[in-house]
Amino acid sequence: MRRRAIARLTVAAGVWLGASGCVFSHPEYPSSWAAQVGGSTCSVLSGTYEDRGVEGETGASVFRGQAVSLSRHLFPGQTSRATAFVVTALAADTLEIAAWDGPRLVKSLRLLAASGDYRCRAGAAEISATALVGEQVAGVQTDRYRLSKAGDGSLVLKHSSSGFGLILVIPVGGSEDRWYRFNRLAD
Secondary structure, three states: OHHHHHHHHHHHHHHHHHOOEEEEEOOOOOOOOOOEEOOOOHHHHOEEEEOEOEEOOOOOOEEOOEEOEHHHHHOOOOOOOOOEEEEEEEEOOEEEEEEEEOOEEEEEEEEEHHHOOOEEEOOEEEEEEEEEEOOOOEEEEEEEEEEEEEOOOOEEEEEEEEEEEEEOOEEEEEEEEEEEEEOEEOO
16 A cells, blocks of 8 residues: 555656756857957946847847847836946946936946945956746746957847746746847947
8 A cells, every 4th residue: 555655656756747847048159259358357348338239149139029138138127218338337346337318317226246236257247136936937037147348349248047936836947048249339
């Protein structure tokens, strides 16, 4: 009797795990783009950039039905459309990122390394955010944004997203990297 119960439980666990899902996508940095440049501080990122850019694998300005936009990634939920993005290193440990629509400031944020808002590694700013999700999946999602500079002066965004959760009672998870490039504008 006990063996049957264990066998049934084993089969049920196997079916449950077999129904689970995982998705992984980690493309390399696009070889057709200018190489990324480093620096001792994130001041190499300072500059004005177009808010609209291109996605790395497809080279398209629209990805998954949405315009490739730096403000959409860094300021989700904004209804205003930014046209330009300004990154300013105010001090060795302070970075300001502002989205502009012509002369109008749409949104800005000031990141302090000392407060853990971002980390500067070899001239690239790394920003991380974790949130609970609960629409179709109940779980946790982490987004990591890595801003770096390319040799042609453009700003490169690597967006890494990972998460896990449940759809009804089925476990799901995955991780994905996406590369985006935004041209530099004259300051």
